[in-house]
Amino acid sequence: MKKQFNRMKQLANQTVGRKVFAKDLFLVFSHAQIERRMELVRVVSHNTHKRMVSCLQGHIGADAEKRHKKLPLTTLSQAMVEGGNQLGEDSLMGKMMEVCGEAENRLASELMLHELQIEKEVLDPLSQLAEVDIPNILKQRKQLAKLVLDYDSARARWLQATKSIISGTNTQALTAKADLLKEEVDEAMNKVELCKDQLAADMYSFFSKEGDYARYFVMLLEAQADYHRKSLTVLESVLPAIQAQQDSWTEKPAFGTGLDEHLKRSGREIALPLEACVMMLLETGMKEEGLFRIAAGASKLKKLKAALDCSTSQLEEFYSDPHAVAGALKSYLRELPEPLMTYHLYDEWIQASRQDPDKRLQALWVVCDQLPKNNKTNLRYLVKFLARLAQDSEVNKMTPSNISIVLGPNLLWAKTEGSLAEMAAATSVHVVAIVEPIIQHADWFFPDDVEFNVSGMFAMPTPASNHNNHLDYDCGTIEKKRPGSMVGPESDSVRKDNLS
Amino acid sequence: MPEQSNDYRVVVFGAGGVGKSSLVLRFVKGTFRDTYIPTVEDTYRQVISCDKSVCTLQITDTTGSHQFPAMQRLSISKGHAFILVYSITSRQSLEELKPIYQQVLAIKGSTESIPIMLVGNKSDEMAQREVETKEGEAQATAWKCAFMETSAKTNSNVKELFQELLALEKKRDMSLSIDGKRSGKQKRADKLKGKCSVM
Numbered sequence: 001m002k003k004q005f006n007r008m009k010q011l012a013n014q015t016v017g018r019k020v021f022a023k024d025l026f027l028v029f030s031h032a033q034i035e036r037r038m039e040l041v042r043v044v045s046h047n048t049h050k051r052m053v054s055c056l057q058g059h060i061g062a063d064a065e066k067r068h069k070k071l072p073l074t075t076l077s078q079a080m081v082e083g084g085n086q087l088g089e090d091s092l093m094g095k096m097m098e099v100c101g102e103a104e105n106r107l108a109s110e111l112m113l114h115e116l117q118i119e120k121e122v123l124d125p126l127s128q129l130a131e132v133d134i135p136n137i138l139k140q141r142k143q144l145a146k147l148v149l150d151y152d153s154a155r156a157r158w159l160q161a162t163k164s165i166i167s168g169t170n171t172q173a174l175t176a177k178a179d180l181l182k183e184e185v186d187e188a189m190n191k192v193e194l195c196k197d198q199l200a201a202d203m204y205s206f207f208s209k210e211g212d213y214a215r216y217f218v219m220l221l222e223a224q225a226d227y228h229r230k231s232l233t234v235l236e237s238v239l240p241a242i243q244a245q246q247d248s249w250t251e252k253p254a255f256g257t258g259l260d261e262h263l264k265r266s267g268r269e270i271a272l273p274l275e276a277c278v279m280m281l282l283e284t285g286m287k288e289e290g291l292f293r294i295a296a297g298a299s300k301l302k303k304l305k306a307a308l309d310c311s312t313s314q315l316e317e318f319y320s321d322p323h324a325v326a327g328a329l330k331s332y333l334r335e336l337p338e339p340l341m342t343y344h345l346y347d348e349w350i351q352a353s354r355q356d357p358d359k360r361l362q363a364l365w366v367v368c369d370q371l372p373k374n375n376k377t378n379l380r381y382l383v384k385f386l387a388r389l390a391q392d393s394e395v396n397k398m399t400p401s402n403i404s405i406v407l408g409p410n411l412l413w414a415k416t417e418g419s420l421a422e423m424a425a426a427t428s429v430h431v432v433a434i435v436e437p438i439i440q441h442a443d444w445f446f447p448d449d450v451e452f453n454v455s456g457m458f459a460m461p462t463p464a465s466n467h468n469n470h471l472d473y474d475c476g477t478i479e480k481k482r483p484g485s486m487v488g489p490e491s492d493s494v495r496k497d498n499l500s
Numbered sequence: 501m502p503e504q505s506n507d508y509r510v511v512v513f514g515a516g517g518v519g520k521s522s523l524v525l526r527f528v529k530g531t532f533r534d535t536y537i538p539t540v541e542d543t544y545r546q547v548i549s550c551d552k553s554v555c556t557l558q559i560t561d562t563t564g565s566h567q568f569p570a571m572q573r574l575s576i577s578k579g580h581a582f583i584l585v586y587s588i589t590s591r592q593s594l595e596e597l598k599p600i601y602q603q604v605l606a607i608k609g610s611t612e613s614i615p616i617m618l619v620g621n622k623s624d625e626m627a628q629r630e631v632e633t634k635e636g637e638a639q640a641t642a643w644k645c646a647f648m649e650t651s652a653k654t655n656s657n658v659k660e661l662f663q664e665l666l667a668l669e670k671k672r673d674m675s676l677s678i679d680g681k682r683s684g685k686q687k688r689a690d691k692l693k694g695k696c697s698v699m
Contacts, residue, residue: 293516293538295564295596397536405538405563406516429540 038134045130052123058115068112077104103238107231114227122216137202144195151188158185253309256335263374270381270454273308277329278385278452285322287395293406296327304328333410340379341412349412353433368445384450387442404435509558511575514585515596516564519621522652524561527662532653539563550674576607581615581665588620589628601643615668616645624651
């Protein structure tokens with residue numbers, strides 16, 4: 001473009017320099033090529049402007065606030081915040097929607113600022129170029145053409161007048177007229193020159209500004225990069241917080257999650273499924289024959305496990321199905337990534353169980369004492385409960401020995417179990433020899449009394465009673481509503497007698 | 501697949517408390533104990549006649565209370581024949597057999613040439629019956645296996661159960677009675693529980 005213009009300029013200068021008629025100059029400028037060129041620039045600028053506007057999400061020309069309000073991201077953000085409020089602070093999803101909604105709102109702000117900047121720095125200048133600057137130049141060229149026409153006719157009239165001087169009689173009058181016409185010609189020439197200068201200046205300026213026009217596109221990309229960087233900053237500032245919130249969510253599945261992780265996450269001391277099952281069994285399962293031995297209905301068990309995984313669920317219906325509850329407890333223990341009595345102490349446990357009977361208890365106690373705090377607390381809780389269950393063994397048939405046969409393999413297993421199944425089969429025998437004495441001598445291993453109702457979450461749901469301590473209830477006044485409820489007053493008195 | 505040996509291994513599966521041990525003890529020792537003791541895993545051996553010679557019938561009494569899949573798979577892969585026991589007083593115990601049957605099917609590939617008996621035990625406890633005889637038969641038909649109702653307590657159909665199971669084995673000709681001098685009380689209970697040693 002520039003090269004072509006230079007050639008034009010050269011031509012123009014030549015003609016101007018030779019003081020030829022302005023008509024020649026005009027011819028130079030009317031050169032179709034340069035005109036076409038400008039028209040082309042106008043058209044592409046116009047189109048680019050139009051397409052770029054359609055890329056904008058906001059309404060062009062609107063003020064910042066209004067634009068921000070109308071962005072799809074803003075409405076998304078509002079929907080999220082609103083949804084979050086409806087779900088409430090207690091719900092993780094609600095909380096996340098609020099956080100996410102706020103982030104989206106910030107993204108919307110960034111987008112709005114970005115679009116404003118684009119509009120100001122790219123779109124408006126492009127529009128100026130296509131809709132004002134170039135049309136003005138073209139208009140000026142038309143004006144020049146008109147002036148040149150004026151000049152031509154003035155000149156023609158003057159030439160006519162000059163001719164008549166030569167042939168005419170009234171020389172003086174004719175000369176005066178010719179002088180007048182000459183003045184007109186000079187004036188028209190003057191106007192042409194002025195307009196031509198103006199036009200030349202505008203065209204010079206147009207072409208010299210090509211660099212500026214090209215810069216719009218650099219600015220566009222820079223603005224976009226800047227926008228994305230800012231958006232990324234927004235996202236990166238929110239992500240760690242929202243991720244942390246997700247991670248801190250306590251109501252992750254308890255089944256299959258490591259004990260320490262589950263306890264830490266839920267802020268509990270006793271694993272939720274353990275406490276829930278024990279509380280339910282204390283209520284309705286203690287006299288059930290073959291508790292922990294007899295299999296539960298698979299679908300019931302699955303349902304209970306799922307209910308325990310989202311601890312808020314109603315557990316009421318499971319009170320009537322102690323075998324499902326016992327099954328869920330066994331499942332929980334078995335699905336722990338590491339057995340409750342740990343891989344770490346596996347060899348020690350086995351060694352201890354091989355001691356002579358008079359030394360065995362002491363050896364087991366030593367190993368027991370080495371258990372990590374969480375494991376020890378939960379084992380103690382479970383063992384105390386199992387010992388309690390064994391007190392009713394005349395009715396439920398579950399002696400310490402029987403309990404350890406059916407439950408022991410869920411408490412301790414070798415790490416190599418999968419590959420060496422035979423070994424696992426044999427170790428389950430050892431496990432019985434480890435677990436049985438611990439249940440048998442629960443009060444010696446764990447002298448302190450255990451409060452089974454640790455968190456109060458699973459206190460008796462019977463609406464008629466408001467006893468917070470399950471074990472201390474006054475049995476006479478309680479009307480059990482659930483079918484299959486078998487915990488009678490005598491079982492508690494037995495326990496109290498034994499403890500005293 | 502089971503390795504070629506003279507032993508003929510029968511594995512007894514079933515949910516906890518259906519009477520697997522009672523059935524096996526009634527068959528092996530002829531006694532019935534009214535105690536309530538879950539099984540870890542016991543193996544009993546008895547000499548029987550097989551292809552005009554003798555071989556050892558090895559009966560593995562599995563635990564019903566905790567199924568570690570690895571242990572169960574091992575028992576299945578080593579077993580030649582299977583007794584699947586449920587209690588007629590518990591529909592759930594019949595349900596429990598379904599995954600075990602599927603496991604046998606998965607490990608053995610096909611159950612066609614494998615003797616399997618579906619057994620409804622505690623047939624003496626008619627008052628508590630939850631599973632009708634024809635339901636057990638229907639399940640056996642679905643599984644293409646034999647079916648029988650037994651009572652270890654009243655010694656009903658116990659010997660017949662093992663006889664029929666051995667009769668189902670087409671690869672060998674087996675029978676419980678062994679001829680001549682070797683007959684008698686040649687059985688021993690080889691309890692893992694007592695014999696376990698250092699590994």
